[in-house]
Amino acid sequence: MAPLLVAIGLAVEGLNAQQAGDSPQPKPSGAVVLGRVVHGPGNTGVAEAFVRIHPRQGGPTIAVLTDSAGQFVLFDIPDGAYDLEASKPGYWFGRFGQRHPDERGRDFVVGSGRAPSPVVIPIWKGGEVSGTVTDESGDAIAGSTVQVMTTMARGGRLRWVLQSDRSLTDDRGGFRITGLYPGEYLIVFKPAQSTFELDGRRWAYPALIHPAASSTGAASPFAIDINDERVGVDFRLKAVEARRISGRVTGAATVGGLPVRLSVWDDAADTELDVGVTWSAGHARSRR
Numbered sequence: 001m002a003p004l005l006v007a008i009g010l011a012v013e014g015l016n017a018q019q020a021g022d023s024p025q026p027k028p029s030g031a032v033v034l035g036r037v038v039h040g041p042g043n044t045g046v047a048e049a050f051v052r053i054h055p056r057q058g059g060p061t062i063a064v065l066t067d068s069a070g071q072f073v074l075f076d077i078p079d080g081a082y083d084l085e086a087s088k089p090g091y092w093f094g095r096f097g098q099r100h101p102d103e104r105g106r107d108f109v110v111g112s113g114r115a116p117s118p119v120v121i122p123i124w125k126g127g128e129v130s131g132t133v134t135d136e137s138g139d140a141i142a143g144s145t146v147q148v149m150t151t152m153a154r155g156g157r158l159r160w161v162l163q164s165d166r167s168l169t170d171d172r173g174g175f176r177i178t179g180l181y182p183g184e185y186l187i188v189f190k191p192a193q194s195t196f197e198l199d200g201r202r203w204a205y206p207a208l209i210h211p212a213a214s215s216t217g218a219a220s221p222f223a224i225d226i227n228d229e230r231v232g233v234d235f236r237l238k239a240v241e242a243r244r245i246s247g248r249v250t251g252a253a254t255v256g257g258l259p260v261r262l263s264v265w266d267d268a269a270d271t272e273l274d275v276g277v278t279w280s281a282g283h284a285r286s287r288r
Contacts, residue, residue: 031115033074037066037086040094040101040122040226045070049088049123056081056107077110084108086121090178092226094123101181101226126179127224131233133173133189140173141191141205141237148177149186149209149216160186160216180228184221186210189235195242202242208235 037049051072054061057080066072066086084096085105095105101124108116129148133141147166151158167175177187187210195204209219210233224230 030076030078031110031113033077033084033110033115033119034117035072035074035084035119035121037070037072037088037094037121037123040099040124046086046088046091046123049086049091051084051086051121053077053108054083054085056083077115079110079112082108082110084119084121086123088123090125090128092124092126092179092181094121096121098122125227126181127226127228127230128176128178128180129185129187129224129230129233130174130176131187131231131235133169133175133235133237135205135237136239140169140171141235142169142171142173144169144192145190146175146177146235147188147190148180149188150183162188180224182223182225184223186216186219186221187233189237196239198239202244203239204242205237205239208237210235212236 033053035051037046037051038044039046045066045068047066047068047070049066049070050063051066051074052061052063053074062074062077064072064074085094087093092101094101096108096119097106098104099122108119131146133144133146135141145166145168148163149160150163152161153159154161165177165180167177169175189208189210191205191207193205195202197203206214208214209216211220212235213219222230
């Protein structure tokens with residue numbers, strides 16, 4: 001009778017436990033991932049970085065933000081292979097397993113409910129360039145575009161190409177371009193206003209490549225590395241007297257509403273610099 005009494009006793013204890021609300025807790029459905037996003041190649045944590053984990057075979061993406069020390073935690077990650085990556089504005093994107101921004105990183109694999117540890121994801125702060133744009137009197141030139149050029153292979157040779165990285169000058173003439181990848185750059189000033197009138201004559205500030213060149217061959221490129229901050233890239237503009245060029249856009253009928261551009265040709269560049277832009281209205285005029 002002893003085994004039967006033991007079995008009955010265990011059943012009663014289990015029933016009492018359920019009645020007391022002490023039901024067994026469910027086990028976690030996946031791994032807990034503890035990690036840190038750091039400023040590569042150092043070990044300083046990066047706060048408010050976005051961390052994303054995405055299954056390689058498809059599925060929902062989970063995203064969290066790092067705390068003030070660059071730490072993050074991801075809960076209930078099922079077994080499988082993942083892309084684990086981090087990003088933050090002004091920084092170059094980083095993946096688990098990367099040691100340099102040119103590397104691809106590697107898969108983040110969770111198996112048997114366990115994740116790799118420690119998890120460190122480096123991200124790299126891009127270089128930045130800043131300066132001011134002023135006229136002959138030292139007054140600020142506001143609302144104009146400052147843009148970067150870098151070399152790329154075109155037609156079997158390296159050519160200077162305008163990039164999307166740009167900044168508008170503020171009311172003090174200041175500009176700042178961030179997140180630049182390591183390499184050689186030229187800085188281009190593009191005026192917002194084509195011409196202006198002074199003393200009854202038309203004047204213009206020409207497009208320039210820093211410091212005061214009208215072509216890439218006469219400009220001075222400079223190198224940017226990870227975390228570089230190049231300051232004092234200033235433009236001091238000098239107005240030149242404008243000239244008017246007029247003509248007609250013709251076809252089967254008078255053509256209107258077409259953009260007409262006057263550009264500086266640069267054999268070493270893949271992009272021409274616009275000197276003046278206007279719109280045709282039966283006839284076309286472009287001013288310099």
